[in-house]
Amino acid sequence: MLQVSIWTRLITLIIVVGGILIALPNALSPAVRAKIPKFLPSAAVNLGLDLQGGSYLLLSVDFDAVTRDRAEILVGDIRAAFRKAHIPLTDLNVHGDTVSVRVTDASRIAEARNLLQNLNPVMTSSVLSVGGKQYELTEPGGGVFNLHMSDAYKALTRQQVMDQSIEVVRRRIDEMGTKEPTIERSGDDRILVQVPGLQDPGQLKTMLGKTAKLSFQLVDEQANPNAQVAPIGDEILPVLDSKNKGAAPRMVVVERRIRVAGERLVDAQQGFDPQTGAPVVNFRMDSVGARQFGDVTKERVGHRFAIVLDKQVITDPVINNVILGGSGYITGQFTAKDANDMAILLRAGALPAPLKPLEERTVGAELGADSVAAGRYSAMAGLGLVGLFMILRYGLFGLFADVALTLNIVLLLAALTAFGATLTLPGIAGIVLTMGMAVDANVLIYERIREEQRNGRTMLAAIDTGFRRAMATIIDANMTHLIASLILFQLGTGPVKGFAVALGVGIITSFFTSVMVTRLIVITWLNAARPRKLTI
Numbered sequence: 001m002l003q004v005s006i007w008t009r010l011i012t013l014i015i016v017v018g019g020i021l022i023a024l025p026n027a028l029s030p031a032v033r034a035k036i037p038k039f040l041p042s043a044a045v046n047l048g049l050d051l052q053g054g055s056y057l058l059l060s061v062d063f064d065a066v067t068r069d070r071a072e073i074l075v076g077d078i079r080a081a082f083r084k085a086h087i088p089l090t091d092l093n094v095h096g097d098t099v100s101v102r103v104t105d106a107s108r109i110a111e112a113r114n115l116l117q118n119l120n121p122v123m124t125s126s127v128l129s130v131g132g133k134q135y136e137l138t139e140p141g142g143g144v145f146n147l148h149m150s151d152a153y154k155a156l157t158r159q160q161v162m163d164q165s166i167e168v169v170r171r172r173i174d175e176m177g178t179k180e181p182t183i184e185r186s187g188d189d190r191i192l193v194q195v196p197g198l199q200d201p202g203q204l205k206t207m208l209g210k211t212a213k214l215s216f217q218l219v220d221e222q223a224n225p226n227a228q229v230a231p232i233g234d235e236i237l238p239v240l241d242s243k244n245k246g247a248a249p250r251m252v253v254v255e256r257r258i259r260v261a262g263e264r265l266v267d268a269q270q271g272f273d274p275q276t277g278a279p280v281v282n283f284r285m286d287s288v289g290a291r292q293f294g295d296v297t298k299e300r301v302g303h304r305f306a307i308v309l310d311k312q313v314i315t316d317p318v319i320n321n322v323i324l325g326g327s328g329y330i331t332g333q334f335t336a337k338d339a340n341d342m343a344i345l346l347r348a349g350a351l352p353a354p355l356k357p358l359e360e361r362t363v364g365a366e367l368g369a370d371s372v373a374a375g376r377y378s379a380m381a382g383l384g385l386v387g388l389f390m391i392l393r394y395g396l397f398g399l400f401a402d403v404a405l406t407l408n409i410v411l412l413l414a415a416l417t418a419f420g421a422t423l424t425l426p427g428i429a430g431i432v433l434t435m436g437m438a439v440d441a442n443v444l445i446y447e448r449i450r451e452e453q454r455n456g457r458t459m460l461a462a463i464d465t466g467f468r469r470a471m472a473t474i475i476d477a478n479m480t481h482l483i484a485s486l487i488l489f490q491l492g493t494g495p496v497k498g499f500a501v502a503l504g505v506g507i508i509t510s511f512f513t514s515v516m517v518t519r520l521i522v523i524t525w526l527n528a529a530r531p532r533k534l535t536i
Helices: 006-027 030-034 063-085 106-118 151-175 201-209 287-299 336-348 365-394 396-419 425-438 440-454 459-491 495-529
Strands: 054-061 089-095 098-103 135-141 144-149 182-186 190-196 214-218 234-238 251-255 265-272 279-285 305-309 312-315 327-330 355-363
Touching: 006 396, 006 495, 054 151, 054 201, 063 089, 063 098, 063 106, 063 144, 063 151, 098 106, 106 135, 106 144, 151 182, 151 190, 151 201, 151 336, 190 201, 201 336, 201 355, 214 251, 214 287, 234 312, 251 305, 265 336, 279 287, 279 336, 365 396, 365 425, 365 440, 396 425, 396 440, 396 495, 425 440, 425 495, 440 459, 440 495, 459 495
Parallel strands: none
Antiparallel strands: 054 190, 054 355, 089 098, 098 144, 135 144, 182 190, 214 305, 234 251, 265 279, 279 327, 305 312
């Protein structure tokens, strides 16, 4: 029968009123939203890159650099292990993804083979099903050993580097204070970055182009920094000087051995030197890093200690006293912006591989405003035409359907706002499409009521039967649409996902308004007007 429990009425009323309150800030200006009390919703739906403008970057991950770095690490491990075992070697070189070494003592080839096998660990991964050694060991003859990176290890490395790069890019952009960036994998070696509201892609490219690998290394004060070749175990690095970019950089010879790695850093903030007032980067290390830093400064008081970022020496001060606690600050030729950018990079962590910009563009705010206006006009036109059709077709009951349709748009906007979803131009298309689908359930109900009237049922019986018997068809229709939107969301990217989100949420809200809200409106009208005849 046409009865609705008090709890159903109360829950429906709470959902509708709550939706109106959540969606209302979208109709207000930012200045008015700022004055809304904190206990009331004040957030508005986030606009995508195509609606408010912003920056677009397509980045390529340099896997060759990762391969070289890992091969260089293996070279260092081989040199150290052979030196410890007193095995003579020569021709220790890197050729792409292959490391080669020659053992000059034929009597120790078997010992060298075992040593190389021990240095070549078995691959493990919780993501990929891999096994075997990281490098394939071959012996061409003459005491030569070649270690070639295996295909499985390459695949594992590629997966790990891509996952880590996306996470680091996300953290760096979040540190910049931007809202709702889109960061996703594109193909095997590319990352797509879209940052709405950011009108300077150069700043974004600079921020993402640095690997930000920080290390603390001792300066070799006995070596000549102007030499063409660095001594064994050392490297010659330039000193970063942002104020004199045109001048030849000062060179410093540092030990290759990293005394404290940048991974031990837990926080970095821009600050000012308490003595000179110059911009600095304050840093803090974890317990292990603090202990390592304390040990080095205790052993090397009076010697220079280089702070290296991306193979450039930021500063190489003299250790005047022991530094305990793991806290300090980095000085250099910084501006306040330089210090802040460096602090952001250090907080976000190091990229495992360099990123090369392949494509960059900026979407202007004017184009976004035009898109918003076009979306607004299309939504209003769609709402008006559908509403007019329902009134002409079903009269007063069509007006009831229009009220439910309007509430559906409000609830859809409230859901997008509450979930923090990003509204794009395809998303607006999904909302407009939802308007037509939202009255589909009402059409089914009203046509069923007409059919029951033609079969001779009374007014109340026709309405009750129409709502009940149309329910199965409504559920089937909405479920098929919802499945289609879920498939689009799972398989699509970018704009397709935006369309799928708006469509999927709209299906859920339209089911609620078409069935629950329309039913309550009809029952309320019957109780208030008590009509003798039903015209639909």
